[in-house]
Amino acid sequence: MPGSFPLVTLVVLDGWGCAPAGLGNAVELAETPVFDRLWRDYPHQTLAASGEAVGLPPGQMGNSEVGHLTIGSGRILFQDLMRVNEAVSDGSLLENQALVGAFERARVRGGHVHLLGLVSTGGVHSHLEHLQALLELSRRLGLEERTWIHAFTDGRDVSPTSALADLATLPPERIATIVGRYYAMDRDKRWERTERAL
Structure with missing residues (x-):
């Protein structure tokens, strides 16, 4: 056909990496005749899927x-993790007007600040350094005694036992509740889990 262009197909194979052959390489061990033919007969390219190549910190695993x-x-695209890391690093998180305003409202009204979230160094949904920065903001604004941590432990993006070390970095008198992410962060609409987290 005059003026037509060659076809290009973008195929994303989630979880299908290019790694050295060996017993731990399931892709290499599997029988994949169609893929093998496509790889052999057509131009192709691999992409880096972690770290700086996808806007994450060096060594940070990517995700879908x-x-x-x-x-x-x-x-x-710099991901939220990188943007918040930068704000923590350059101190701008401590000057973020939305955060400062929320803490100030609690201070002026004699209220409390409740910090709910994943306590983890996994970097997928949160990072422990971000919580540490919020605790520093609380200290600077004189709210340290009225700030409470409601910790969701990880065990999915990090070792199942990592919560012990992560929680040990927090002031124990500020930890109000602890719950596993299995309950507090359920995304399968299993409301009985969420209800137990409450």
Whole structure:
């Protein structure tokens, strides 16, 4: 057909990595005749799917959302983790007007600040350094004694026993509740889990 272009197909194979052959490489061990033929007979390219290549800190594992956003945009997009890390690093998080305003409202009204979230160094949904920065903001504004941590332990993006070390970095007198992410962060609409977390 005159003026037609060659076809290009973008195929995303989640979890299908290119790694050295060996007993731990399930892709290499599987029988994949169609894929093998496509790989052999057509031009192809692999992409980096973690760290700085997808807008995450060096060494940070990627995930489907990050990979798909990067592919769809055609450029590196700095992920929330990197943006919050930068704000913690340069001190701008402590000057964020929305955060300062929320803490100030609690201070002026004699209220309390409740920090709810995943206590983890996994970096997928949160990072412990972000919580430490919020605790510093609380100290600076004189709310240390009225700030409470409601910790969701991880065990999915990090070791199942990592919560012991992570919680030990927090002031124990500020920890109000502890619950596992299995209950507090259920995303399968299993409301009985969420109810137990409350």
